[in-house]
Amino acid sequence: MNDDGDGDELATNDGQRFDRLPDTEDDREVSGRASRRKVLDWWEDRFGIPPETFEGASFWEKGKGKIWILDGDLESPVHIEALGMTFLRTRQRHWKPTTNAAQRVGRHATKNVVELDDEQARRFARGEDQEIEWEGDWGYLIAAHEIAGGVEPLGVGLFLHGELQSVVPQGRQRDL
Numbered sequence: 001m002n003d004d005g006d007g008d009e010l011a012t013n014d015g016q017r018f019d020r021l022p023d024t025e026d027d028r029e030v031s032g033r034a035s036r037r038k039v040l041d042w043w044e045d046r047f048g049i050p051p052e053t054f055e056g057a058s059f060w061e062k063g064k065g066k067i068w069i070l071d072g073d074l075e076s077p078v079h080i081e082a083l084g085m086t087f088l089r090t091r092q093r094h095w096k097p098t099t100n101a102a103q104r105v106g107r108h109a110t111k112n113v114v115e116l117d118d119e120q121a122r123r124f125a126r127g128e129d130q131e132i133e134w135e136g137d138w139g140y141l142i143a144a145h146e147i148a149g150g151v152e153p154l155g156v157g158l159f160l161h162g163e164l165q166s167v168v169p170q171g172r173q174r175d176l
Contacts, residue, residue, distance in 0.1 A: 018060040018068065018083050020076035033061055034090045042088075042095055047142060048110030060084070065091025069101070096140055099155040099168060106142040106153025113142045114157065114164065121145035124154055127173040129165045140167075 011029035013019075021036045022028045028035060036059050040051040058073040060083055070084030085104070089096040106113065114134055116124055123130050124143050134141075136159075143157040143164065155172075158165040166173075 013061070013064055015063040016079065018062045018076070018078040018080065020073070021059040021061060021067070030061075032065075032091060034059075034065075034067065034088075039067065039088065039090075043105070046095075046140070047106075047108075047112050049105055049108045053105060053108050059087070061090075065089055094139055096167075097142075097156055099172060102142045102153050102156045106144065107151075109142050109153070112137055112139075113144050113151075113153070114159070115151060116143055116145050116154070118145075120164075121154060122176050124157065124164070124166045125168065125174045125176050127166045127168050127170065129163055131162050132159075132164045134159055134162075134164070 013030050013033065019030070019033075021034055021039065023035060024037045025035045039059055040054060043049040043054070044051060054069070056071060058070050060068045060070060060076075060078070062068060062083070066086065067088040067090055068084045069087040085100050086098045087101045088098065114132065114136070116132075120130060120132065121143075138159055141157050141159050141164070143154045143166070144151045145154055155166070155168045158167055
């Protein structure tokens with residue numbers, strides 16, 4: 001909280017603590033902060049993942065637009081270094097899911113999932129950009145590959161102008 005000098009406290013974003021996302025935008029106290037409803041709607045609209053998938057989870061912001069997910073709930077705010085799992089980046093033009101989020105909930109996605117063949121999956125895991133045929137939406141996609149008879153999410157890719165850009169973090173890139 002900031003004190004503006006006249007006794008009224010204004011809610012501000014604090015990068016040193018976790019604040020639970022408000023349920024709706026009407027409940028928001030920090031300008032620009034996403035709401036739980038908006039996060040759930042985004043996952044459903046972008047990837048077809050139903051809100052029930054996140055039942056029992058709470059969403060938190062630490063820093064500006066870094067959304068974390070926790071299985072369960074705590075009193076807010078929380079002054080700790082980490083809480084649950086990084087999940088989504090929201091304070092930019094296009095929201096971006098994290099690799100962890102794609103790998104954890106991507107199997108529930110029914111749209112904007114690009115299934116890669118063996119060579120495409122290898123290139124994606126190495127962090128390489130590649131031209132692909134894709135008739136779906138542009139923007140962030142969940143890249144997936146068939147493994148042991150099922151399709152598993154590999155991570156997040158950005159599809160623009162016929163090219164799939166791997167956004168696998170450098171430290172998680174692998175030569176398979």
